Amino acid sequence: xxxxxxxxxxxxxxxxxxxxxxxxxxxxxxxxxxxxxxxxxxxxxxxxxxxxxxxxxxxxxxxxxxxxxxxxxx
Numbered sequence: 001x002x003x004x005x006x007x008x009x010x011x012x013x014x015x016x017x018x019x020x021x022x023x024x025x026x027x028x029x030x031x032x033x034x035x036x037x038x039x040x041x042x043x044x045x046x047x048x049x050x051x052x053x054x055x056x057x058x059x060x061x062x063x064x065x066x067x068x069x070x071x072x073x074x
Contacts, residue, residue: 004070005044
């Protein structure tokens with residue numbers, strides 16, 4: 001993934017029969033009130049803020065290495 005939108009898209013796309021993370025489940029885990037927020041981010045309609053980056057890392061359960069990589073992409 002060369003940009004953060006592509007990186008994020010991987011989590012919400014079904015691949016090889018594995019269940020993708022739903023936007024609703026993600027929103028609940030991350031603490032977003034809108035289920036559509038992350039879809040809007042992935043599609044380029046919205047941008048991430050400093051505080052939303054932290055929520056995204058929590059919602060995706062990124063470890064320290066992947067959290068740092070994600071921050072670099074954003």
